[in-house]
Amino acid sequence: MRLLNRSAGRLSRYRRGPIAGFVVLLLGLLLTGGLYAAFSPAHADSDSAAAKQAQIEKGRQLFLVSCAFCHGQNGQGVLTQGGSQLGPALTDVGAAAVDFQVGTGRMPMTMPGPQAKEKQPSFSDQEISDLAAYVASLGTGPGIPDKQLYSTQGMSQSQINALVQRGGQIFLANCTACHNFEGSGGAMPRGGFAPRIRGVSSKHIYEAMLTGPQSMDTFSDGNIPPQDKKAVIAYLNNLNNTPSYSGLTLGGLGPVSEGLIGWVVGLGFLVGFAVWIAAHTTRTTKKKDGASA
């Protein structure tokens, strides 16, 4: 007891110290947080199930307003009278597809067309996750990927270099055929297109590979394992972050824009100079009075 008293006495010496208030506050917070963590799980489980149900319901309400016209009131898809698809069934697309399509502004579409274009998202992040939760509840399908699946955070530079190198090879083998050698995009039949993918967020690229939106193929985890998807994303981010060693990239479109520059800038410049040189002619003597030009 004496021992205790002594140490309490020692402690009490600091009770008016400058950091005493903060320490007490910190301890208090730790205690309440710890107690909550210790006692709440059983309670929270039933709570989160209810919360999830509420979220799904919220998502359903949004879905009925903004998506059901084309995708059907239960996400079963709608056929036009002509028999073509107005909106596909969403019963097995999963949360990742919703997060990609709505998160990049592709859905809801402005108007029916060959392919939805990227635009400013119409919903807030919370609404997107509500919608995703609702669509995920309709069936199976991939969920929204965890950040660790596409982020290189915490990796050493040599690991990232190895990842970028591998990603480049996977990118050239699987992606460039449609998206072009530096992700500038390319044409697909009947007005479709592979969009420009430079500057797209890592999460959306991951989701695109996972779900195969619009004209794109699905690159399932069996096809390109998560580690390789991460590598492709690392390669694209590396392309974004490295300077163009060779000057203006002219849209990164290959020989068409190069030819255009050659003709318009290069040849235009030189023909302009030819005109200039020919216009500056020479005179052997000064013009005399009365001499006509």
Add this chain to the structure above:
Amino acid sequence: MSSADVASTNGTKPATVSGGNKRVGTIANWADERLGLASLAKKNLRKVFPDHWSFMLGEIALWSFVVLLITGVFLTLWFDPSMSEVTYNGSYAPLRGVDVSSAYASTMNISFDVRGGLLLRQMHHWAATLFVASMMIHLMRVYLTGAFRKPREINWVIGCFLVLLGTIEGFTGYSLPDDLLSGTGVRAADGFIKATPIVGTYISFFLFGGEFPGSHIIPRLYSMHILLIPGLLLALIAAHMMLLVYHKHTQWPGPGRTEQNVVGFPMLPVYMAKAGGFFFIVFGTIALLGGLFSLNPVWKFGPYDPSKVTAGSQPDWYMGWPDGLLRIMPAWETHLWGHTVSWNIMVPILVCPPAMLTILILLPFFENWVSGDKREHHLLQRPRNAPTRTAILAALATFYALAWTAGGNDIIAIKFGLSINEITYFLRGAVFVGPVLAFIIARRWCISLQRHDQEKLLHGYESGVLVRSPAGGYAEKHLPLPLAKAYALTARETETYMTEEQMAESAANYKGRFPKLRARLQRAYFAHTVPNVTVEELHEAQHHAEHELHEMEAQIAAGPNRHGPTQGH
């Protein structure tokens, strides 16, 4: 220019060397006694060339070729034309550890590890782009102005082969780095060769030393690219220039310019300075392009691998139009006794380009056959004064441009939000309809411009002076053209419109083949040409203009709101 401006003597001093630099004279004399160049130099250093911007288009091609030689030699110092496999270990991190060909590795080495290598590589490529492009506009200039006429037909043919060789040279160079884009191009070329009936497969096997891609194609293309074709190009360029000197340069019509003389400035010092200066301008422009604009970024393409391809795989622009025809050609194939005849490849690649080259080579001979003109021509014609000729080029250029457009159909589709299918369907029709429309429009346009010239000659040019008549109406005064300008406009021949009888006569007089067809073509070729104004018409117009001028001066002298002595009019 009055005669007082022209020197009547060589000046007061005799034209002998007075003192001067004795040492230079001694050296020159030593060299001349052994080489005999003085007489050659004396003649050619004072050779006269006429001045016009359009005469310098071919010079762009010449100087880009010089830049190509200089930068090309630099590149050969490091380039390794081998398809042996090595592991890339250079400075570009994303490709480190990847197995590539030596050709690709050395291209990467030039781009990232040789000082100034990327700049020189890009300059070489930009110079190639400009080389072929400037040859094309030079060719168009020569055709549109009638500079190909007798005695310059052979030089026209040489020029056509220069365009062909420049294109092949460009393609072989494009293929050397062995990157994904160029490998796709070589793959396509292999397909074209294999589409040749009967012998295609054999040619492909001989060229590639076995099945594509093999390990021989890059070294072989390299020999062609740095030895065979540059040698031919150099020889043909030399021949082209020697013929230019021999024929003397053509000139625009104007006072004092005839079919017998050349009016302009001497080679030394004027054209030496102009052409020499232009070389540095071309060099500088190419250096700027190489430094500012990315061209063929091989590190992004990666090494060639037959299993890979990239969107936007196009050849360089000069191969773009056959590629475009290939893209819009319907998938027609015939199967005969177990063999496939690929019309879809043969027509756009193996038939059309050689046919276009043949048409190009034959253009001067065709026109000559139609016109039956045996005279020499050293004075140029304005495009409007040869409406059918101009229209023929407009039609050919439209076909070329549409095929070219087809070559970029995917880029057009994504950049303009169009459907690639619809672009293709449109161009399938447009390559046939477009040239016809262009022909008609260009021809009528030329004829309208001729009428405009005639109007300017007879009624003067619009002076911008507005005159109010006594009745209150406003009219713009026309003033007579300056004499030199009027001379240049009237210095042309009128090919007359032939009647049926004249056609029959022309056919009867012609001893060669197809006299009737020729007579009809002759009529079609020169029909509707606006006749040149006659001397009488011009004099009358001048009198009229003088009268009007006096009248206007009188009106101005009378002051505002007062009518001058117009009663006599």
